[in-house]
Amino acid sequence: MSSETRQRSQSLLSDELRASLKPAPAPGTMSSTPVAAEAKTLPPKPAHPAFVHFPIAFLILSIGLDVLYALSSSLPAVITNNLPSNPELTRASYTLLSLGLLSMVPAVTTGIAQAKAAIDKQGMYEKDGKTIKMKFKGVIAHALANDLVLAVLTYVWYCRRSAAKESLAGKLGVGSMGGAAAYAPGAWMVGVEAVIGGLLVFAAGIGGSLTYNYGFGMAIAGVNKKAA
Template identity: 50%
Template sequence: MGKPVHPAVVHFPIAFLFTAYALDILHTYRTSLPAFAQNALLGPNDITRSSYYLLSLGLLTAIPAVVTGGRELVMMISKQGMHEADGKTVRTKVKATIAHAVANDIVIAVSTYIWYSRRAQVNDTIAGKIPGTAAAAYAPSSAFVFAEFLTLGLLLMGANIGGTLTYNYGVGFSSLSAGKKEVNLRSGTYADDDKKRIEKAHAVHKSKIANGVQGEKGAALTGQALAGQGSPLTG
């Protein structure tokens, strides 16, 4: 797998789970909306059934996201190590990756439990066995909606961390980097090069201050040096 897969597949479970949670929350507070807004929405049974199927799709598409994400973590640690140069401090991006994984694992675990409970509710209740009322059996309980509300925040937090890992640290884009360098996709440069460039700029600034070459004085010295060399066209 030479191309990054995780950044490509992770959007599907995020989109499906986000929409499923949003529909359940909307269903719960539907009666609080103005009449015109309620009339513009799908029927209550359609909303709950749609959220259930979207939840199912979210869990299915989470499988390749988890597998490829775990692979990227293993590759990152094997190539660049877990610790900084001192051998003790854990790299910031490693800690962020672990936090990203834990947050999404919790989201998947909670979503799986809710999906299983709603599935059992449809199979075990009379409403679930009657064609005309089967869709109503998919309605989540208030406790599940509250859990989904909290899980939604965790989902967004995990997605934000994942975006930072991808665009600031280039995690998952090892094929675009050379050796152990980190790619900063926001600036189009290597993270290590950015650090060296900043350190070099600080060193030059300190050197100018130490030598007393500042502002106009530095420009004057440079102009005098160039004038002394003469023009290659005039000989």
């Protein structure tokens, strides 16, 4: 190859390179790049995982205090002497029950929204159109269990509040009178709460399986990691 041809090819190559080069973005304009624009358009993360821990903690602690109150008469004095008084126990458990029920409302509503988004995107049924996918069976069981917990404990809360308002201590606005606590749960309430507490833990276990096995609440916009 002659020197003239070599110089001409180098000149053409240089022209092509110059044409393909783009100037660097000016300072302060990096946000307009495709990557930054894509980051701005990412959908928000699911809100359900941010709410579920509060009702679980409040309700389990409330039920635990009620069970402790019910067993206090049979506990050794060395334990009861270091526990809060019965009026303090029952008022604390009632307050925690109220907080648990209130915090359960956003947990349930955001859970319904996330489940609906997942069903709309992936479909509830297998390819045969009849069999419900295993993960959505878990979603249904999780929702029904928590709805039952909410309904039953709301009724227990209503009964306790009504009994407190009708009691002399409740009418006078004091914590107790004559050793009777205004917000003391009845024996049937403690029994129901113990059963419902177990159901609450069971529902929470299903929720954990949905999170760690199927990615509910972890993927962006509630899209599950597994498609099956």
